[in-house]
Amino acid sequence: MIALIDYGAGNLTSVRKAFAAIGADVLVPSDPADLEQATAIVVPGVGNFEATRALQGAWTEAIVARLGEGRPILGICLGMQWLFEGSEEAPDLPGLGLLGGSCIRLPSAGVKIPHVGWNSLNLRLETSIVDGVPQDTQMYFTHSYAAPVTGDTVAVTVHGEPFAAVVQRGQVAGVQFHPEKSGEAGLRILRNFVQLAG
Amino acid sequence: MLSKRIIACLDVRDGHVVKGVNFEGLRTAGDPAALARRYNDEGIDELVILDVTATLEGRRAMAETIRAVARELFIPLTVGGGIRTEDDAATAFDAGADKVSLNTAALERPALITALARRYGSQAVIVAIDAKRPAHAMAGRDEERFLVYSRSGQAGTGRDATEWARDAEAHGAGEVLLTSIDRDGTKAGFDEVMTAAVSAAVSIPVIASGGAGGFDHFVDVFTAGRADAALAASIFHYAETSVRSLKQYLRQRGIPVRL
Numbered sequence A: 001m002i003a004l005i006d007y008g009a010g011n012l013t014s015v016r017k018a019f020a021a022i023g024a025d026v027l028v029p030s031d032p033a034d035l036e037q038a039t040a041i042v043v044p045g046v047g048n049f050e051a052t053r054a055l056q057g058a059w060t061e062a063i064v065a066r067l068g069e070g071r072p073i074l075g076i077c078l079g080m081q082w083l084f085e086g087s088e089e090a091p092d093l094p095g096l097g098l099l100g101g102s103c104i105r106l107p108s109a110g111v112k113i114p115h116v117g118w119n120s121l122n123l124r125l126e127t128s129i130v131d132g133v134p135q136d137t138q139m140y141f142t143h144s145y146a147a148p149v150t151g152d153t154v155a156v157t158v159h160g161e162p163f164a165a166v167v168q169r170g171q172v173a174g175v176q177f178h179p180e181k182s183g184e185a186g187l188r189i190l191r192n193f194v195q196l197a198g
Numbered sequence B: 001m002l003s004k005r006i007i008a009c010l011d012v013r014d015g016h017v018v019k020g021v022n023f024e025g026l027r028t029a030g031d032p033a034a035l036a037r038r039y040n041d042e043g044i045d046e047l048v049i050l051d052v053t054a055t056l057e058g059r060r061a062m063a064e065t066i067r068a069v070a071r072e073l074f075i076p077l078t079v080g081g082g083i084r085t086e087d088d089a090a091t092a093f094d095a096g097a098d099k100v101s102l103n104t105a106a107l108e109r110p111a112l113i114t115a116l117a118r119r120y121g122s123q124a125v126i127v128a129i130d131a132k133r134p135a136h137a138m139a140g141r142d143e144e145r146f147l148v149y150s151r152s153g154q155a156g157t158g159r160d161a162t163e164w165a166r167d168a169e170a171h172g173a174g175e176v177l178l179t180s181i182d183r184d185g186t187k188a189g190f191d192e193v194m195t196a197a198v199s200a201a202v203s204i205p206v207i208a209s210g211g212a213g214g215f216d217h218f219v220d221v222f223t224a225g226r227a228d229a230a231l232a233a234s235i236f237h238y239a240e241t242s243v244r245s246l247k248q249y250l251r252q253r254g255i256p257v258r259l
Helices: A013-021 A032-037 A049-055 A058-068 A078-082 A183-197 B032-042 B056-072 B086-095 B104-108 B111-120 B161-171 B192-201 B215-223 B243-252
Strands: A002-004 A040-043 A073-076 A102-105 A115-120 A138-143 A153-159 A161-169 A172-175 B005-013 B046-051 B077-080 B099-102 B125-132 B147-150 B155-160 B175-180 B206-209 B229-232
Touching: A002 A013, A002 A032, A013 A183, A013 B056, A013 B086, A032 A058, A040 A058, A040 A078, A040 A183, A049 A058, A049 A078, A058 A073, A073 A078, A078 A172, A115 A153, A138 A153, A138 A183, A172 A183, B005 B032, B005 B206, B005 B243, B032 B046, B032 B056, B032 B243, B046 B056, B056 B077, B056 B086, B077 B125, B086 B099, B086 B111, B099 B111, B104 B111, B104 B147, B104 B161, B111 B125, B111 B161, B125 B161, B147 B161, B155 B161, B161 B175, B161 B192, B175 B192, B192 B206, B192 B215, B215 B229, B215 B243
Parallel strands: A002 A040, A040 A073, A073 A172, B005 B046, B005 B229, B046 B077, B077 B099, B099 B125, B125 B175, B175 B206, B206 B229
Antiparallel strands: A115 A138, A153 A161, A161 A172, B125 B147, B147 B155
């Protein structure tokens, strides 16, 4: 059972629907204690990093406990940014800190911000989350802040400047785009994540 | 590189697509879900469902239509037409819409843009602007004036399209859907002068609409018009052209698209 964390950042309908379409069992726990049954955790979210304040405390503790048991986690969009140390969008608010580095606002020189639409992945590492995803596959993005390119970056996308589009370190994965809105290629990413959950 | 988006629009009344349902081999002509699937297979980048229903019963059918389309579609889905309150928007989002498009309601109450952007994120809120050039434009004075109309193009607001687009962005809109009333339905090409003016006025993406008649119209609106996306209805509905062949044409001319 995959737990989809609802912390009030946007609408979960699409993510839920996409997992249902690939035959995965999804639950939206109303209480951090309910995470105990989770075989995998998905942190979705759109909007301001400030929204992740709702994840501090009990949710963070429950998520960290599951990760300690080897359960995988997938962060989508804002959920991926939260896996890092923080974001200049809400400088006083720490992220989960599973991945090194801090998220920054995309530079607007010569390009429109927010970055909205289909853009391509430049795959740098072959990891399980991008299994079967061809080089230059296009995914649907909508965001103004992004994670830095580090050793955990599986794929880079360029909008003005390069940023981390896919990250993975073991059981911790994140995607800046919306796999639930990126057609078949996006569903492939979700299937790969379900595989990770075993 | 960020692709230029091609967006298809379905006008839906009482659960049926009301114009342009001429896809060859499509047995369920008029069924929005079947058309959405077809567009998806052809490589459309996004879909807009425009509710042209006038009755309460039709409104209820709309949520069912959104649900049916969203069930199988994994690309962004926008719902517009008749969204006047937060509750209307919530119904659309709950049914599976990713974005809502506001028009008259946003003009009358810009706070609605802000309220929806706070709750769902700016990326989920499109402000649709219907505009046209002044009837008696004077050379040297009115070339860059584009007047905003509300109520499906029926009521003049006296507002300027570039100024309203900037205002909508400040209120939290994530994209602008700009329709040229002059060009709508003419197949004479997009109003790229108006599109370029609005695109330069805001930092959010601008979707051009109204006037698509041939492949070169899309080239023009993406280059001279500086549009980030282009929306069309009948050019695709009547199978005059497929989305895929349009995109191949654009790519040959150096315009980045998703193929």
